[in-house]
Amino acid sequence: MLIVCGLVVILDQAAKGAVIETMALGERSDLALGVDLSRVTNSGVAFGLLDEGSDALVLAITIASLALVIGWFAFDTTRPGFWLGVGLLTGGAMGNLADRIRAGAVTDFIDPPLWPAFNLADIAITAGVVVIALAALTQAGPTKAAES
Numbered sequence: 001m002l003i004v005c006g007l008v009v010i011l012d013q014a015a016k017g018a019v020i021e022t023m024a025l026g027e028r029s030d031l032a033l034g035v036d037l038s039r040v041t042n043s044g045v046a047f048g049l050l051d052e053g054s055d056a057l058v059l060a061i062t063i064a065s066l067a068l069v070i071g072w073f074a075f076d077t078t079r080p081g082f083w084l085g086v087g088l089l090t091g092g093a094m095g096n097l098a099d100r101i102r103a104g105a106v107t108d109f110i111d112p113p114l115w116p117a118f119n120l121a122d123i124a125i126t127a128g129v130v131v132i133a134l135a136a137l138t139q140a141g142p143t144k145a146a147e148s
Helices: 002-022 055-075 084-104 118-137
Strands: 029-032 035-042 106-111
Touching: 002 035, 002 084, 002 106, 002 118, 055 084, 084 106, 084 118
Parallel strands: none
Antiparallel strands: 029 035, 035 106
């Protein structure tokens, strides 16, 4: 879980760093199939919710959510695949949290048509939620107490 989390943070921050270094804020470049590479910022959460003056609330929600997911994982480590979902979700949340602490907003750069721009951390968070949901539907493996 920690390795996946670390890899997500490294990849996310490297991609955002490359975009920040090579593009001006608001600049756009066509990638393929109508998807643009664009440098935008988002001080809110998903879809720009809680955008104005909610920094403390967004940080509190992020930290509380991470604490709940990591706590759940700490008490249920035998569920197959759970570690992967928690690693993806935690890494994505930490990548976006680093942006919020450093710059006061998250850098987004993947901009498909008819959908708000997002970043690699957002992809990891979404994939992590899907994996956690699937893992929650599976039977947990045997515990040491059950084996005795």
